[in-house]
Amino acid sequence: MTSADGKFKSVTLASGTYEKALKAGSKQYPWKLNTSVIKSDELKEELADALGFDEVTEDTKYNVQQQYKGKWVWCETFKYKVTYPGECYRVKGTQKIKATVFIDDMCAAGGIVEDNGDAYDFTLQFLNFFGSQDVTKANSVEALYTYDIDDSGNGNLDGADGTNFGFALAGQGTWKAKLFTVKKDGLTWDFSGINSISGNIVGYLPAPDCEACCANAAPALAFTCGEERTQEDNAAWDLPTAAFGTWSMKFNKKATIALLQQ
Numbered sequence: 647m648t649s650a651d652g653k654f655k656s657v658t659l660a661s662g663t664y665e666k667a668l669k670a671g672s673k674q675y676p677w678k679l680n681t682s683v684i685k686s687d688e689l690k691e692e693l694a695d696a697l698g699f700d701e702v703t704e705d706t707k708y709n710v711q712q713q714y715k716g717k718w719v720w721c722e723t724f725k726y727k728v729t730y731p732g733e734c735y736r737v738k739g740t741q742k743i744k745a746t747v748f749i750d751d752m753c754a755a756g757g758i759v760e761d762n763g764d765a766y767d768f769t770l771q772f773l774n775f776f777g778s779q780d781v782t783k784a785n786s787v788e789a790l791y792t793y794d795i796d797d798s799g800n801g802n803l804d805g806a807d808g809t810n811f812g813f814a815l816a817g818q819g820t821w822k823a824k825l826f827t828v829k830k831d832g833l834t835w836d837f838s839g840i841n842s843i844s845g846n847i848v849g850y851l852p853a854p855d856c857e858a859c860c861a862n863a864a865p866a867l868a869f870t871c872g873e874e875r876t877q878e879d880n881a882a883w884d885l886p887t888a889a890f891g892t893w894s895m896k897f898n899k900k901a902t903i904a905l906l907q908q
Contacts, residue, residue, distance in 0.1 A: 734856030770790075816845045
């Protein structure tokens with residue numbers, strides 16, 4: 647830094663030389679940042695780096711302090727915002743998923759086909775009947791389902807790596823002894839099953855992308871948990887995102903009969 651007249655100082659940074667970047671202040675502040683010259687956060691960050699400030703440790707090598715009102719203080723400070731390099735960042739959002747569930751045996755696993763064509767297997771962890779001491783009158787149900795991309799079929803939810811998904815669905819509903827009837831070739835079949843069930847869903851989804859008009863989708867920035875909250879150590883673009891909400895499943899008589907008559 648150089649001073650020509652004692653009223654201003656110029657600074658030379660990597661981006662260039664800025665005349666009158668600092669101006670003389672009061673006795674408390676010998677030199678102050680001239681915000682009419684150093685305007686942007688980018689220039690303020692560059693000046694802070696030149697003065698020896700370390701953004702990671704939030705410490706500075708600029709070791710000149712003075713006594714003011716009985717305390718050691720920095721005679722002049724300035725603030726700036728740092729935008730970590732990245733096309734976009736993660737925000738809160740919602741998503742509604744509609745799908746068809748196929749179950750051959752209500753006490754076993756099944757399959758899910760979303761409206762967009764994506765298909766998955768799901769695992770039934772348990773399904774219980776309750777509501778009466780008489781099993782023929784215990785027409786309430788409770789169930790726990792899981793589904794993910796785990797090829798083992800165990801429905802594990804511990805493999806989230808930012809590229810996959812996994813869910814657990816818990817809920818309650820009703821069971822009917824005579825859910826629907828099929829007549830074919832002079833014969834009649836009565837079918838029982840779950841009429842409807844609903845509850846809560848929790849799990850994870852793959853790391854989201856940000857969509858932009860006239861631009862390629864870009865990974866959304868988020869930050870990992872750590873002892874220190876620093877841009878350099880915690881920034882990540884491949885973290886799975888937490889998913890939660892409600893779900894409901896209802897018996898589709900028309901679709902079921904059509905499948906049975908194929």
